[in-house]
Amino acid sequence: MSNTKQYVSGDYAPGTPKAIIKDFLNTLLGYTDTKLYDEQGMNSFFTDDIELHLPGTRPDTPWAGTFRGLKELDVFWDICAKHLDIISHDVQHIIADGDKVVVVAHEIMASKITGTRGEQDYAWLFQLRDGKIWYWRLFEATEAIANTFRVP
16 A cells, blocks of 8 residues: 555554554655556555645635545546645644544645745645545645645
């Protein structure tokens, strides 16, 4: 399940919430090299009833909203593939409390539509069930995102 290149460091016991999220992030961040979203690989980390909540308002934040289930998660990945170019991620902290994991990071991104670059600090909250992510809430800098993705 994990990407061979390690974008996120840290030694965590296999199968623990921190290790699962680290493996997911390494799969997601493989995009920074390949510029391709590995939807199948990424979706293997989620339960069938995943709930994904993202702040913001469309169209300035193209992926804003709530996505439920793997079919809607595929819609989310398609939106990201159309709009978002991840330039770099710096994962600063992975903090776990039981089945909940918080990731704090800095991201540099660009709009594939406008070419505008932006950056943000964010926190993502994950909750796991039976070794898979069933809940993912993003706390992001919506103004920075809107300024990056707003079409003039």
